[in-house]
Amino acid sequence: MSDQKKYSSIHYTSYLQLEKILDAQSPRSKELGKEAHEETLFIIVHQVYELWFKQVLHEMESVMKLFQTNNVDEKNIDIAVSRLERVNEIVKLMIQQVRVIETMTPLDFLDFRSYLFPASGFQSFQFRKLEVMLGLKKEKRTSYTAYPYYHEFSQEQQDEILRLEASPSLFVLLESWLERTPFIDIQGFDFKSKYMQAVSNMLNRERQAIETSDYLTDQEKAMRLKMNGDTDTYFANIFNAAFHEQQIAEGKMRLSFKATMAALLIQLYGTEPLLQLPYRLLNVITEMDELLTSWRYRHSQMVMRMLGRKTGTGGSSGHSYLMETVIKHQIFIDFHNISTLLIPRSELPPLPPEMKRTLGYYFNHS
Amino acid sequence: MSDQKKYSSIHYTSYLQLEKILDAQSPRSKELGKEAHEETLFIIVHQVYELWFKQVLHEMESVMKLFQTNNVDEKNIDIAVSRLERVNEIVKLMIQQVRVIETMTPLDFLDFRSYLFPASGFQSFQFRKLEVMLGLKKEKRTSYTAYPYYHEFSQEQQDEILRLEASPSLFVLLESWLERTPFIDIQGFDFKSKYMQAVSNMLNRERQAIETSDYLTDQEKAMRLKMNGDTDTYFANIFNAAFHEQQIAEGKMRLSFKATMAALLIQLYGTEPLLQLPYRLLNVITEMDELLTSWRYRHSQMVMRMLGRKTGTGGSSGHSYLMETVIKHQIFIDFHNISTLLIPRSELPPLPPEMKRTLGYYFNHS
């Protein structure tokens, strides 16, 4: 490539292909003879969402590529974190964008809604693709027809969805990356038993505090002691690999025992220089999950405002469907749940120096 | 009062009583010998929330006072709208404030959490008071003990709560205000039957569109026709006062039939000059309800991040409790549901001039 070409001139309008972008709004109401003023807003808001989806997919694909190897370079974790932070800023914007659509009143919307039938957000290929890439499992999807969720896409799009369903998702890639952490096999540091001991100490102390509290009534004490006992049982279970596998088999959990232990270790010792990047990675992922959930939530509120309990153009029960996906389509819930397993820093068993080295070695691409 | 006194000098520090405000942070961890850096943040964040609650109560009390009369002055509706808009800006800030507390990691929090036992957000008198004033009913509250929710307050505070429970809430005041709208009795305009006719026309047209669509499979058509029929039944029920009363008796609804009809009329004809203020009022109320719900939701996400499924300091199951209140403690849900009853503007029966005058008379009560 010649430098001459590199420095050839370019105009803002052609660079951004504005002739396409700005010529892509054809309100159906106008076409049908009576323009509804707000239909343009409706179109543009959704086009902007699709542009952001494209950007999010661009980042997501690049991040997944960085993890499609057994040797993830530390420098690449840094890149992954930056790109996922960008995704999070975009999702924050998408959440705020709901306010813009809400400047349209329900009656404004009803002025053109019947013309959209049966177009629906269900038909957003990019959003479905994103869900699959993140790791949403087919069987977790809320369905309202006998057809698979992708039956309205083009053949090419359906093939891509099926290919992605068959490939490792971001969830799976992160799980494998976590499982490769070698800490369980380290000589001289039995993290699991040391941590269980620390938990036990802590719960004992809490139990005593409850029993001797001057503030609680007997009834409250009984209730709280029961809770303390439940937590004890909970922790005992959690460190039991067999129990964990059973939970997975029953669909109550998804992240493998080994990966869960690694994620716990990273959360606990995340300020250690060599764990800082893994720590930031886990956090940016859970924040992304939280933000996407918030977006679904705000979106479902907006649909409620526009339609109440009316059926959506796509035939779903609208608001109810969306509220259901708020919870069910959350993918990294097991990462959030790690917090249940945390104990105060002051109770943490110290990491032995060998372990730090090994971890460092690992994350520095052995 | 003399002008001299009016213009006596005042200093920023004493005016804001900063000696009190800025001397009210005593981290327990510091007192107990080992300061946890983040405890100051935890204290200040909650103090800021309480200051906002105070402001919200200030607005709420003034708004409720404006409605404690059978003759609500139009000028006062304008004032009420402005003040509730202010409340909404404050709640938006409260939602964003969750991000600030989230800069604290779960381990940072665990460093001092055990010292807070059994202090808990449940003990926020101002927030409980706000809930009662908005109209949260005792029996709707999620409870985790045998005690009433206010048993930890001072006697004076308990008395205030009981007094407020016995007084008309904002919900009740708005309901009465809506019920006083005289439109049902107007000669020459039977809103109910005209509206039912319009709905029926619209649904018939939709039914035809489904039946003749070239896009839908037979199975989808069947499903959608069933939905269309359901909507038909739904509307028939909704305009049936007896059915409505039964729904209320079963706890599925709360807003009276008469008030529901008035709210529907206002939503439908809200651009009429004399209905603009009532329309803005209903909207600012439902937005407030939505924002408070969003705040609960974000708050519950934050607790999940900090504690996972751990038990809260107040003894509740923390995250689960909070998620439950997100839905159950929403108060103006019947106002949101009005949207279900709306039809496109083009299908609306025109308002007769007499009606406009009567409505005007009511809201102006000149």
Next chain:
Amino acid sequence: MSDQKKYSSIHYTSYLQLEKILDAQSPRSKELGKEAHEETLFIIVHQVYELWFKQVLHEMESVMKLFQTNNVDEKNIDIAVSRLERVNEIVKLMIQQVRVIETMTPLDFLDFRSYLFPASGFQSFQFRKLEVMLGLKKEKRTSYTAYPYYHEFSQEQQDEILRLEASPSLFVLLESWLERTPFIDIQGFDFKSKYMQAVSNMLNRERQAIETSDYLTDQEKAMRLKMNGDTDTYFANIFNAAFHEQQIAEGKMRLSFKATMAALLIQLYGTEPLLQLPYRLLNVITEMDELLTSWRYRHSQMVMRMLGRKTGTGGSSGHSYLMETVIKHQIFIDFHNISTLLIPRSELPPLPPEMKRTLGYYFNHS
């Protein structure tokens, strides 16, 4: 148009013309052989801005149309307010969007920046058009070449710009609308002299307060008395039509004397039922002006972060140019300045009933 056509089917993808929208990103760096990952973000961010500009222009055109008459219907003021509120929500989003572009580091940007030469935001036809429609005057524009600001647009676009420059802008339309307020000619209420008297009373009281303050040193008193005197002079000038005209001639002001007086009256008596809509209109306009200014400001901060004091691709001095436009391109500054003229509600001369009626007559023009 047949109902059959109305209810023909439509798919999300074709309705939103996604084949165009999502096929309009061709990074120059990729084309030239070495894709810079962040160029896609750069393209999409700007495309989103252009989509929002399109929406803002859609609202702006509709609002201007409502004011291109001597008889502005009250219902239309309500519509104008809603649409401008929408514009404001969009501009808030545009401001937050700056954060998204800021997730790109300066080095990321420099990876493809040289390929963009000489494309530049100056070449955004839609933004230029918006500025003209709002009322930015040619002579107020900061220019960095001898060419008119529109010389890089297509002939058709240049014609449209020239046509718009020759037509009344939103500023001019609002000014005329304000000037048509008949209050100055009302018998029995000389607003100007009554208001001047009220101002004079207020300033006298302030003067006394300063003189008798026990808090201020003599030097401070002298300074403040001078300021009080300046304010006195200021008000005297402000109510002097000849002085006002001179200020306009010198380019220090723009809004006519008559319109200024009307805007002042609306600000002062904005809670009167019949002035509520005009009041909301003036406020939504000044908020829009403020938000657009904030957006320019954030945009200029972002350019600073990306380029420091480097020259922009369009050849401007980048950051400095943008900072200059933050102030200079603000259009409704005279509306903000009305606040200088306000006095406390308790000092206001009461509106006579005739005046209320006349104002009502005007705005209702029944």
Next chain:
Amino acid sequence: MSDQKKYSSIHYTSYLQLEKILDAQSPRSKELGKEAHEETLFIIVHQVYELWFKQVLHEMESVMKLFQTNNVDEKNIDIAVSRLERVNEIVKLMIQQVRVIETMTPLDFLDFRSYLFPASGFQSFQFRKLEVMLGLKKEKRTSYTAYPYYHEFSQEQQDEILRLEASPSLFVLLESWLERTPFIDIQGFDFKSKYMQAVSNMLNRERQAIETSDYLTDQEKAMRLKMNGDTDTYFANIFNAAFHEQQIAEGKMRLSFKATMAALLIQLYGTEPLLQLPYRLLNVITEMDELLTSWRYRHSQMVMRMLGRKTGTGGSSGHSYLMETVIKHQIFIDFHNISTLLIPRSELPPLPPEMKRTLGYYFNHS
């Protein structure tokens, strides 16, 4: 300390000292006989600001302590970054909070404004303290009286201000930390000359592109070539230590030559694992500077809205004063300007391995 005491009970109300916090709002207007409804808002908004200032100072003090040593531990940089990120979230909230105060109309404000005389935000001790800690120099302050800015504080507060003025500010601490970077003395890598060569290559290429562009007119070419030449001169100067010192002497710059070179190196090679934390630190600082500037800007817009060009209660020219501080009180401007010195990643001279080691050694607390 006994565990018993540690687990003694505590109540939400007493823990947060709500009896103080919620009893600190005494509207002057109420005291003087006629309560202005909005004065409570005014008080609470400012109290919230002061609570946030307290939190920001808490973080700032802890961060400065981490840098008051010649050996900054890498782990401490991580802590500093997290705490400054928290400050940034708080400042974002403070910016959004301006919207809340703006729900008060100018007339609402004027209802009680005269009673506040001469209280003023100038009298916020915490904010002045923060400015000094960040590094605002006395001589950079905009003053409107002959008195030092702290003359209205208590003696104790004045002493603290003077002590802080005499101690190293955050600016100075960062400058020293940067100056200790040993890279200039490294054998075998003359960063300065290698970088100057890279810059020169880049500018030559740009010059050629301009000369051969088919898009630009001769006039534009001339202008751009002049700009390219200016940039050349600019870079030549920038790498000239003597010139740099002269700029500092003239008050045009502040950051020392050595520190500037270190900051440039960090910006350029910030993705190197061992430079990631320093890179994040510089970025969080410049973002903080930008956010504080944005807050001043929004604050000054709000004052404009409330008062127009009226004199502030503190006697300043209000809006003008505040707008002036937006620019003048920005402290880390030299850090922003580093962007001017950046060139594309592809043009960067590669870092020699020895250098990486040395840098690593340094930042890992030698």
